[in-house]
Amino acid sequence: MLFGFFAAMAETERENIRVATLEGVDAAARKGKHGGRPPVIADDMPHTVLRRRANGETVEAIQPDLLFANGRRKGQNPSLSSIYRALAQHEKGQAYPEAVATAHADFAALQQHNRSH
Numbered sequence: 001m002l003f004g005f006f007a008a009m010a011e012t013e014r015e016n017i018r019v020a021t022l023e024g025v026d027a028a029a030r031k032g033k034h035g036g037r038p039p040v041i042a043d044d045m046p047h048t049v050l051r052r053r054a055n056g057e058t059v060e061a062i063q064p065d066l067l068f069a070n071g072r073r074k075g076q077n078p079s080l081s082s083i084y085r086a087l088a089q090h091e092k093g094q095a096y097p098e099a100v101a102t103a104h105a106d107f108a109a110l111q112q113h114n115r116s117h
Helices: 002-030 044-054 059-065 080-095 097-116
Strands: none
Touching (some): 044 080, 059 080
């Protein structure tokens, strides 16, 4: 019976921690702060790669000319897999432009709504 009591207390405490964490994340999001690592692949990097690929260059030939602008590896070249991942992310955004535009509009409306309250 004593172990059951302690188990119930631990479960209640765990639920309280979970709720407080979610409230903290929500409060931070309302302030415009979002978790996660900042992107190290600059927004112009996929455009540079796509432009040079259109001229017939390979990603392997382009890679030595690209540099990280920030982050722990600032001034170093991105790996080929990072470049391909950035290209895939860029293509995903280009494949559904109306969905991306809608998501941006919804997010702006949500931020405006949160600021007014």
